[in-house]
Amino acid sequence: MDSIKLQAYGKINLSLDVLRQREDGYHDVRMIMQTVKLHDNIDMQKTGEPGIRLTTNLSFLPVNENNLMYRAAKMLIDEFGIKEGVSMQLKKVIPVSAGMAGGSTDAASVLYGMNKLFDLGLSVNELKLRGVKLGADIPFCLMRGTALSEGIGEVLTPLTKLPICPIVLAKPAISVSTKFVYQNLHVNVLPESSHPDVDAVITALKKQDVRAVAENMGNILETVTCRNYPEIESIKSKMKELGAINSLMSGSGPTVFGIFADPETAKNCYQSLRYGKDKNLCKQVYLTEPWH
Incomplete structure (x- = not known):
């Protein structure tokens, strides 16, 4: 070869x-x-x-x-x-x-x-x-x-695979330093409610329940990023307004993703964020799905 x-x-x-x-x-x-x-x-x-x-x-x-x-x-x-x-x-x-x-x-x-x-x-x-x-x-x-x-x-x-479902990805026109996020994450002083229920997502995956997976998603790093970069919270809110079951920041950000129940709603969200009245919220927008 x-x-x-x-x-x-x-x-x-x-x-x-x-x-x-x-x-x-x-x-x-x-x-x-x-x-x-x-x-x-x-x-x-x-x-x-x-x-x-x-x-x-x-x-x-x-x-x-x-x-x-x-x-x-x-x-x-x-x-x-x-x-x-x-x-x-x-x-x-x-x-x-x-x-x-x-x-x-x-x-x-x-x-x-x-x-x-x-x-x-x-x-x-x-x-x-x-x-x-x-x-x-x-x-x-x-x-x-x-x-x-x-x-x-x-x-x-x-883990059990996430069932195929539409996912919209949106990155705002900012960069977030992973080092900055972790340096400003003070785990020992955060309330218990700041920690996501990882086991609930694992259970939902086992049941192949996309809605329950989305509803139980969480990212503790948002306690830093959403406070310092309001653009991230704005995209999350807009995705939910446009029909996402839930939306979340991926990793240390700033990309936000939304999980949708049906392709048409996801496509409408993608179109609005990419070309429509909400396009100023994001620099890059993609419509994708889980890889199997």
């Missing part, structure tokens, strides 16, 4: 709770991750000339060791002493710095692609062990589907 085409899928969090800050500075989390069909496209080719060449459709993205894709390729080149090189072309679709693991899913796809291109013979679990050194979301992006994520995000338990 000399080349491979890959689809790198984004994720949302159906529930996100932070339990405590660890002594190493990381946070112990308990969250439900869900892959969605919105994806980046990656083309990879072996090259006779050693080294890594990365190009992208977005001029502001780094194409050196500041990019997780580059670091993922270099990790395996160094470990296995690969003498050939690799050329990678990224077509970015997932919003950047949006709480959807866009960089992590690209890196996960590169680990998978390098493994195939150079016949490294690594299992998915072996790729996960390497991926977590680059980012806590990478193991899930290799696994995909629906999963309970614990520890710093690397302890994964597969």
